[in-house]
Every structure is written in C-alpha cells, then in structure tokens.
Amino acid sequence: MVVGALLAALPFLVDLGLGRSWVRVLNFTLLYIMLALGLNIVVGYAGLLDLGYVAFYAVGAYCYALLASPHFGLHLPFWVILPIGALVAGLFGVLLGTPTLRLRGDYLAVVTLGFGEIIRIFLNNLNAPINITNGPQGINLIDPFYVGGVSLNQAHTIAGIAIPGSYNIYYLFLLLTLLVIFISMRLQNSRIGRAWVAIREDEVAAEAMGINTRNIKLLAFAIGASFGGVSGGLFAGLQGFVSPESFNLLESIMILCMIVLGGMGHIPGVILGAVLLTVLPEALRYIGDLQRYLFGSVLVDPSDLRMLLFGLALIIMMIFRPAGLWPSRQRSRELSDAK
Amino acid sequence: MGAGSAGTAAIHGGRRLLLEVKNLAVAYGGVQAVKGIDFCITRGELVCLIGANGAGKTTTLKALCGLVPTAHGSVHYQQHSITNHPTHEIVRRGMVLVPEGRGIFSRLSVAENLAMGAYTRNDHAAIKSETDYIHSLFPRLYERRHQKAGTLSGGEQQMLALGRAILAKPQLLLLDEPSMGLAPLMVSKIFETIRHIAGQGMTILLVEQNAKLALEISHRGYVMESGLITLHDTASNLSTNPRVRHAYLGE
Numbered sequence: 001m002v003v004g005a006l007l008a009a010l011p012f013l014v015d016l017g018l019g020r021s022w023v024r025v026l027n028f029t030l031l032y033i034m035l036a037l038g039l040n041i042v043v044g045y046a047g048l049l050d051l052g053y054v055a056f057y058a059v060g061a062y063c064y065a066l067l068a069s070p071h072f073g074l075h076l077p078f079w080v081i082l083p084i085g086a087l088v089a090g091l092f093g094v095l096l097g098t099p100t101l102r103l104r105g106d107y108l109a110v111v112t113l114g115f116g117e118i119i120r121i122f123l124n125n126l127n128a129p130i131n132i133t134n135g136p137q138g139i140n141l142i143d144p145f146y147v148g149g150v151s152l153n154q155a156h157t158i159a160g161i162a163i164p165g166s167y168n169i170y171y172l173f174l175l176l177t178l179l180v181i182f183i184s185m186r187l188q189n190s191r192i193g194r195a196w197v198a199i200r201e202d203e204v205a206a207e208a209m210g211i212n213t214r215n216i217k218l219l220a221f222a223i224g225a226s227f228g229g230v231s232g233g234l235f236a237g238l239q240g241f242v243s244p245e246s247f248n249l250l251e252s253i254m255i256l257c258m259i260v261l262g263g264m265g266h267i268p269g270v271i272l273g274a275v276l277l278t279v280l281p282e283a284l285r286y287i288g289d290l291q292r293y294l295f296g297s298v299l300v301d302p303s304d305l306r307m308l309l310f311g312l313a314l315i316i317m318m319i320f321r322p323a324g325l326w327p328s329r330q331r332s333r334e335l336s337d338a339k
Numbered sequence: 340m341g342a343g344s345a346g347t348a349a350i351h352g353g354r355r356l357l358l359e360v361k362n363l364a365v366a367y368g369g370v371q372a373v374k375g376i377d378f379c380i381t382r383g384e385l386v387c388l389i390g391a392n393g394a395g396k397t398t399t400l401k402a403l404c405g406l407v408p409t410a411h412g413s414v415h416y417q418q419h420s421i422t423n424h425p426t427h428e429i430v431r432r433g434m435v436l437v438p439e440g441r442g443i444f445s446r447l448s449v450a451e452n453l454a455m456g457a458y459t460r461n462d463h464a465a466i467k468s469e470t471d472y473i474h475s476l477f478p479r480l481y482e483r484r485h486q487k488a489g490t491l492s493g494g495e496q497q498m499l500a501l502g503r504a505i506l507a508k509p510q511l512l513l514l515d516e517p518s519m520g521l522a523p524l525m526v527s528k529i530f531e532t533i534r535h536i537a538g539q540g541m542t543i544l545l546v547e548q549n550a551k552l553a554l555e556i557s558h559r560g561y562v563m564e565s566g567l568i569t570l571h572d573t574a575s576n577l578s579t580n581p582r583v584r585h586a587y588l589g590e
Contacts, residue, residue: 191458198444198455205442207406210430210459210507 007174011167022282023166027238029278030173031231034180036258036274037267038227041184043256044265045193046220047200049109051252052096052116056225058123058247059092060085060232062133065242068143071134078145082176082233089229090222092119097221101214104203116252123244138243145172145237153238169238176234180227184267187223196220261317263324272326281306355381356418357511357542358403358434363412365395365402372398374566375412380511380544385537387545387553387574389587390563396546397439399563400513403544404429404436416511431459433510439519441500445489449480452488452499456506466506473502476532494525501532505541512536512543518552530556550587554578562587 014022039053063085067076076084096115100108127135144153145168152168187193195216198206207213236242254277262273288302317325358380365373373395380386388396401407403414405426413422421429430436444452453473457466474481477498483491488499497517504512517533518526526549534556537543547553554560554574562570562583570577577583 194451194455195458197447198458201444201446202442204406204438205444206455207426208404208430208436208438208442209455209503210427210435212425212427214425 008171011170015164015167020164020166023164023170025279025282027166027169027173029275030170030177031234031238032255032258032278033177033271033274034173034227034231034234035255036262036270037180037184038224038231039255040224040259040265040267040270041187041227042220042224043259044270045188045196045200046217047196048100048217048220049105049112050221050224051109051113051249051256052119053112053224053228053255054247054249054252055096055116055119056089056092056228057232057235057251058119058244059089059225060229061236061242061247062123062139062232063088063229064233064236065139065142066132068237069139070141071139075143077147078143078233078237082230085229085233086226087229089232090226092229093221093223093225094218096225097218101217113249113252116247116249120244120247123247133244136244138241138245140241142236142240142242144240145169153240173234176230180230181267181271183223188267192216192219257314259324261314261324263327266324266326266328269324269326269328273324276325277310281310284309355383357382357384357416358544359415360403361413361415363399363402363414364410365398365407366410367398367407371410372566373402376563376566376568378561378568378571380542382542383540384559385533385543385545385557387547387557387560388563389547389550389553389560391587392548393565394563395566396563397515400436400515400544400546404434404513406436427459430507433508434513435504435507435509435511436513437500437504437515437517439515441496443488443491443496443499443503445487447488448485449488449491449499450484453480453484453503453506456503457508459507469506469508473505476535477502492525493521494529497521497525497529498532501529501536505536510542512541514543514545516546516548518547518549526552550583551578554583 011023011026014026035053035057038056039050042048042050042053064078064081066072067074067081067084068078096112100111103111123133124136126133133139144151146152150156151165152172153165155162155164156168157163195206195211198209198211199213199216203213235246258273258277259270260273261277262271263269284306285302287300287305288298291298291300356379360376360378362375362377363373364371364375376399378386378388388399390396398407402409405421405424405428408423413420415421416429416432416434421432421434444455447455453470460466479495480498480502483495488496491499501514501517514533517529521529530552533543533545537556545553545557554577557574560572560574560577561568562577570580570583572580578588
C-alpha cells in the first residue's frame with residue numbers, strides 16, 4: 001500500500017523537488033527497467049550472453065513508428081501496436097536464437113553483437129529501393145499515446161488538478177513496468193525458470209533431465225526480445241521520433257551493465273541497476289553548475305566526467321561486489337564458488 | 340563377434356525385449372567411434388558394457404539417448420524406433436542417462452538437483468514419496484539437502500546423480516562409468532546400490548572400465564573393443580573367460 005501510494009505520488013514529488021525535466025528522467029528510468037528485465041531473462045536466467053539486445057528495442061520502436069505516423073499514413077492506437085511490437089520482436093528473437101543454439105559464451109556474444117549491428121544497418125539503409133524506414137533521417141511525427149481520442153502526451157485537468165503529459169506517460173509506463181516485473185517473477189519460479197537455470201548450469205545434464213533445451217532457449221530469446229519490443233514501442237511514442245542512431249552497440253552494453261551492476265538474475269537488483277544507470281548520469285549534470293559555483297568556470301566537462309565515473313564504478317564493483325550490488329543469494333553462491 | 344542378435348533374442352525371448360540395437364554406428368566427423376554393433380536388453384536385466392578407454396562405450400550410450408547422431412543402424416526401445424529422436428523425448432519415454440562425470444548442477448542445492456530429476460513429471464505426491472525413497476537409499480543426501488551440490492564429495496555426487504535419475508522414473512537406466520574418480524570404498528558402496536536398485540526390478544545398462552566389479556553385479560556383459568562388440572556372454576562366463584581375464588582383469 002505504502003509503496004503503491006509512493007509510486008503514484010512520485011511524479012508530483014519529483015516535479016516539486018527537482019523540476020519537470022526529472023519527470024522525463026523518471027519515464028526513461030521505467031523504460032530502462034523494462035529493457036533491463038527483458039535482457040535479464042536471456043542473460044540472467046538462461047545464461048546466454050546477448051550483446052545485440054538493442055536490436056529488439058529498435059524493432060519495437062520501428063513497429064510503432066511505421067504503424068502510427070504519417071510515413072505510411074497508418075495511425076493505429078498504441079494498445080494495438082504494443083502487442084504487435086512485442087510479437088514481431090519475439091519473432092526476431094527466435095530468428096536470432098535459431099542459428100546460435102549451439103553457441104555459448106564468447107561466440108554467442110559475438111554473433112548477437114553482429115545481429116544487433118545488422119538490424120541497425122538495415123534500418124539505416126532500408127530507404128531504397130522502397131522507402132520503408134526512411135534511412136538515417138529516421139521517422140518523424142510519430143503519434144503520441146492516444147486513449148479514446150485523448151492524447152496522453154498532453155496536459156489534462158482532472159477534478160481541478162492539472163496533470164501534465166509526462167505524468168500520464170509515467171502512469172502508463174509504470175503500469176507496463178509492473179506487468180513486466182510480474183511476468184519476470186512468475187517466470188523465475190516456474191518450470192521454465194528452473195529449466196533455464198539447469199541449462200545455465202550444465203546443458204548436457206539439462207538435456208538428460210528431459211528438458212527440450214532447444215525450445216527453452218528459444219523461449220528465453222523470444223520472451224526477452226518481446227519485452228524489448230514493448231519498450232521500443234513506448235520509446236517511439238514518448239519521443240515522437242526514431243532514427244537508427246538511437247540503437248547502437250553502446251545502448252546494448254549500457255543495458256547489460258545495468259544487469260551486471262545491479263545483480264544478474266535478481267529482479268530487485270536489475271531494477272536498482274537500471275535506476276542507478278539512468279538517474280546518475282542525469283544527476284552528474286549538476287556537477288557543471290557546482291564547478292561554476294566553486295571555481296567560477298567549468299573545468300571538467302560533466303559528460304566526460306560521467307564516462308570516467310562510470311568506468312571507475314564498474315571497476316570498483318568488479319573488485320568488491322562481483323555479483324552485483326544486490327545479487328540473488330544463488331548468484332552470489334555461484335560467484336564465490338568461481339573464485 | 341560373440342552371439343549375434345538373433346541368438347540373443349532366442350536366449351531372452353522377444354516379448355520382454357526392452358532395448359534392441361542393430362548395426363549401430365556413430366562417427367565424429369571422419370572418425371568412426373562405433374562401427375556397427377548389435378545388442379539387446381530385456382526387462383529386469385542388469386547388463387554391462389565393458390572395455391578399455393576409447394572403445395566407444397560412452398559414445399554408444401550417447402547415441403542411444405540421442406545426444407549424438409547415429410551414422411547408421413537402428414535403436415528400438417519398447418518395440419518403437421527411437422533412432423535419432425531428440426533426447427528430451429527419449430527421457431520422457433523412460434530411458435534416462437546418468438552422464439559420465441555425473442553432470443550434477445553443482446551450484447544448485449542437493450534438493451534442487453533432485454527436483455530437476457522430476458522435471459518431466461507433475462505427479463507431486465509420487466515425486467514426494469520417491470524423493471523420500473531416495474533419501475532412505477542415500478541418507479547422506481537428506482543430511483545435505485540444503486547444501487550446494489558442488490560441495491559434495493565425488494561419491495556423494497554420484498549418489499545424487501543416481502537419485503536424480505531415479506526420480507525421472509526410468510524404465511531403462513543408463514549408467515556411464517559410475518566408478519569414475521571415486522575412492523575404492525565409495526565404488527563398492529555405489530555398486531552395492533546399483534545392485535540393490537536392479538534387485539527391485541530396474542533395468543540397467545552399465546558402462547564400466549572396472550570390468551571386475553561390473554561383471555560381479557551384472558547378469559550379462561558385452562565386451563567392446565575399438566568400436567566393435569567382440570564378446571558377449573553371461574557375466575559369470577565372461578569373468579572366467581581367459582581373454583577377458585587377461586585383458587581386463589589383470590591376469
């Protein structure tokens with residue numbers, strides 16, 4: 001109850017305390033939580049290192065962009081597009097999974113990395129001979145989230161209280177994030193979740209237990225990808241614009257870092273990782289103001305400092321908390337065992 | 340070649356035949372590991388497959404349960420062909436392998452490992468009572484049920500692998516070198532258990548390098564040498580066979 005009330009009041013509190021731009025940061029945080037939880041299924045649960053996860057995010061985003069923009073003249077409502085995006089991304093997940101079934105570890109990572117790049121390059125070049133993706137210019141004027149002719153991206157006044165658009169989007173994202181968390185939790189304790197753990201531990205033994213390792217691995221790719229697809233759709237609707245450059249390798253690595261930092265395979269840990277890595281870079285922007293206040297001018301560019309601190313944080317973490325900031329009990333057993 | 344498949348069938352009668360392998364061959368790339376072997380197992384039997392390193396014993400087991408593809412030949416199980424069927428299907432039909440090197444999930448607890456054995460089942464009451472049976476068979480596993488399986492000794496891990504396989508409710512249990520890497524005392528304990536399980540009616544195919552022990556507890560035995568079955572007889576005849584004594588029993 002308390003948590004629920006807090007989550008409901010969060011945009012108001014953030015707006016009061018930090019300003020309107022932070023509500024937007026809050027929305028991106030939710031988006032990244034969904035992405036991180038999706039990748040967590042593939043990497044954390046099934047133990048399949050995927051460096052091309054952003055491809056599914058891109059697929060979801062372009063699904064939304066193509067089905068709700070003047071580009072093709074289609075304007076489907078978002079609740080129709082999001083499931084389509086999830087499904088298409090899931091299919092792409094299977095497409096990636098099928099040729100990589102026999103690969104593990106480094107080799108799998110290299111192939112998935114290539115897959116991520118292929119998708120991005122396709123998006124970049126599919127503007128000729130038929131213009132599908134509009135190439136590097138990206139797709140503009142994407143419809144906002146509409147519910148019954150009412151745009152969620154605009155401010156509304158309900159019962160005398162003005163609710164800005166970013167608040168509405170927050171509630172929409174929150175709802176979907178909670179759904180993703182719920183599905184993740186249910187999966188973890190299911191037969192499928194146990195099969196993923198077994199495959200992560202010892203694939204031959206898992207097979208000898210009667211687990212259909214092929215389907216179970218493909219399922220991990222598909223479910224993980226569909227979470228990415230939903231997040232992608234939300235991203236497109238939030239931004240109103242998508243272009244291939246939003247979906248580069250660095251983004252994949254960032255999402256992976258959220259999982260690793262927080263605690264692979266552990267839902268609260270993954271959420272913590274996503275929150276930290278979305279909020280901290282924003283918070284570090286204030287370092288510039290601080291410098292100006294202290295020294296009269298900006299000595300170190302905050303964005304440079306961001307990367308420096310980010311790298312430092314990862315190194316410190318590897319040394320002191322190799323299982324992540326908030327690991328599951330089992331995962332910390334695994335890592336203490338590896339020493 | 341010892342007795343051919345026709346002779347074997349005559350000895351044991353076709354009706355109770357559980358597994359029948361005909362002219363099975365397996366190749367890894369260009370290397371033929373198994374070069375066309377015939378054997379069969381009837382219900383309730385404990386049959387061993389003995390032979391030196393690299394004779395193709397493990398490959399044979401893997402081919403039986405679909406972990407490696409067969410080059411030619413056929414595997415019939417319960418009168419149905421299961422040649423090149425996927426492993427998970429074969430397990431569901433009741434043919435369960437205890438892999439070489441035990442293949443336990445070392446970072447899961449003992450209890451979780453046992454639960455994985457029952458992955459294909461959902462008759463919870465029966466699983467519960469069979470888990471109790473495993474615990475009575477191996478009290479050590481009960482004592483250590485919350486412990487990480489990787490921290491068990493080699494012998495305890497073998498017990499765990501055996502228990503986990505039994506929970507998959509096998510009709511035919513395939514054991515790949517259960518004595519591997521174990522202390523002599525532990526080996527005899529494991530073999531005692533295998534004999535006990537077989538005594539309760541479980542059909543077992545035992546692959547072993549330790550020919551002496553394997554022949555002691557088995558009904559029948561096959562001797563494998565560089566991809567071929569070169570001898571086949573009852574276990575007691577094999578253990579007095581001069582060739583076997585010379586090659587495998589150190590005399």
